[in-house]
Amino acid sequence: MFKKFKIPEATVGRLTAYSRFLKEADEKGISTVSSQQIAKATGVTPAQVRKDLAYFGEFGTRGVGYNPRELYNYIMKILGLDRRWPVIIIGAGRLGAALAMYGGFAERGFDIVGIFDVDPAKIGNKIGDIEIRPLEELKEKVEELSIKLGIVAVPAASAQEVVDFMVESGIRGIINFAPVNVSVPEGVVLRRVDLASQLEYLTFHLGESR
Amino acid sequence: MFKKFKIPEATVGRLTAYSRFLKEADEKGISTVSSQQIAKATGVTPAQVRKDLAYFGEFGTRGVGYNPRELYNYIMKILGLDRRWPVIIIGAGRLGAALAMYGGFAERGFDIVGIFDVDPAKIGNKIGDIEIRPLEELKEKVEELSIKLGIVAVPAASAQEVVDFMVESGIRGIINFAPVNVSVPEGVVLRRVDLASQLEYLTFHLGESR
DNA sequence: GGCATTTTGTTAAAAAATTAACAAACTTGT
DNA sequence: ACAAGTTTGTTAATTTTTTAACAAAATGCC
Structure with missing residues (x-):
């Protein structure tokens, strides 16, 4: 995709939201939607919607709107x-x-094709219809299926080590659920999701009134 | 807490990261850390660390640093x-x-005290040592324990309905894992966590080079 | 005790993101 | 065919956030 310039990080998250609304609208048989409607459904301003889209091209018709x-x-x-x-x-x-069983991934085109662990007691067990395999087999699998994406759900203490190994194995995009900061080399995209931190955001704001 | 002015949303997330590093440092017996050290460990700039803290007061000693x-x-x-x-x-x-079994919540002071569902087949089953209860019992529980925080892990289609009921029951802070935009009245804090969207962030950035 | 060094807290500058404004382009009705 | 009404795409203004700069305060060395 030909990004002319730098795209705000938040834009990507909003595009996801827009796309979900647009899919719904299309399934309802709606033939045009306005930036106003998209904005209302996703909780942003119409200007924001148009601005976000403008980074990538022209997708609408003036006086009309967008085809969902x-x-x-x-x-x-x-x-x-x-x-x-x-x-x-x-x-x-x-x-x-x-996460392996979470249906929301498949819905958006992500197929969990492997689960790896270092604990010998877990190897061979199945989660859904995927067998837990030892971490040593990661590289083989990654190469076999040209896998680029990985999710880290290990304890904080071993997260960096695991991430290093993933990168070495060929993974290029990583979501880290361990509550610790890990670093990756140039060319690898890392995103941290701290679940407890989400609750802390709430308590912080509830505390505002104290 | 006496917030003089508006605090950037990102600051809250960074405070979480700082606190984790500080706890570690303290446990290692370190008696002073600099904004530089905090910054390095959490992946931000020293100026950012000092700015974030400055919103809330003065916590360090010039020429020395901070006591972890x-x-x-x-x-x-x-x-x-x-x-x-x-x-x-x-x-x-x-x-x-x-999420109910996720140890990371308890570590940061969050105790999962109840799980509710509408599916009659699930009522009575246990997750860990917590029994799944029907949604109708929510309000009772919330009032009994003065619960202010709730997590929504229901299908997108029923998320708004569930959130409304939570608010009505007295919940004031909500994390929504359903991939849909829901609205809450004034005074209720809502945070949406879209797991698939996190992966999409990765594919977007991997695609940059296309 | 004074001077060099360190590191904070804060103010100023810069950068980034959001919001607003409006001309251009399309539709519809007369 | 023209006027009135929409709605986009884009530029400009505003707001927010981040980064930089530096005086103030503390330490330690000589």
Whole structure:
């Protein structure tokens, strides 16, 4: 995708939201939607919607609006979702297992194709229809299926080590659920999701009135 | 907490990261840390660290740095974590169950005290040592334990309905894992966590080079 | 005790992101 | 065919956030 300039990080998250609304609209048979409607449904301003889209091109018709299906397809392409992506999970604990079974990934084109762990007691167990395999087999699998995406659901203490190994194995995009800062080399995209921190955001704001 | 002015949203997330580093440092017996050290460990700039802290007061000593334990305590207080918080989860599917068992919450002072679902088949089942209860019992529980925080792990289609009921029951801070935009009245804090969107962030950036 | 060094807290500058404003382009009705 | 009404795409203004700069305060060495 030909990004002219730098795109605000938040734009990517909003594109996701737009796309979900557009899919719904299309399924309802709606033939045009305005930036106003998209904005209302996703909780942003119409100007924001148009600005976000403007980074990537012109998708609407002045005086009319956007065609939901068409714009949906464009956004999915922008997000790199015009294909399916195989994903592996490292860490077969509760969180890893839950993520492996989470239906929301497949819905958006992400297929969990492998789960790896270092605990010998877990190897061979199945989560859904995927067998937990030892971490040593990661590279083989990554190469076999050209896997680029991985999810880290291991304890904080081993996260950096695991991430290093993933990168070495060929993974290029990583979501880290361990509550610790890890570093990756140039060319690898890392995103940290701190679940407890989300609750802390709430308590901070509830505390505002104290 | 006496917030003089508006605090950047990102600051809250960074405070979480700082606090984790400070706790570690304190446990290692380190008696002073600089903004530089905090910055390096959490992946931000030293100026950012000092700016974030400046919103809330003066916690360091010029020429010296910060005392890890002391600053940790301050930050925890700022985040509202100088107490424990009871939390309920709505939705006893895989994600809800995994979140209920996730150890990372308790570590930061959040106790999952209830899980609710509408599916009669699930009522009575246990997740860990918590019994799944029908949604109708939510209000009773919330009032009994003065619960303010809730996590939504239900399908997108029922998320708004569930959130409305939570608010009605007295919940004031909500994390929504359903991939849909829901609205809450004034005075209720809502945070949406879209797991698939996190992967999409990765594919977007991997796609940059296309 | 004074001077060099360190590191904070704060103010100023810069950068980034959001919001607003409006001309251009399309539709519809007469 | 023209006027009135929409709605986009884009430029400009505003707001927010981050980064930089530096005086103030502390330490330690000589």
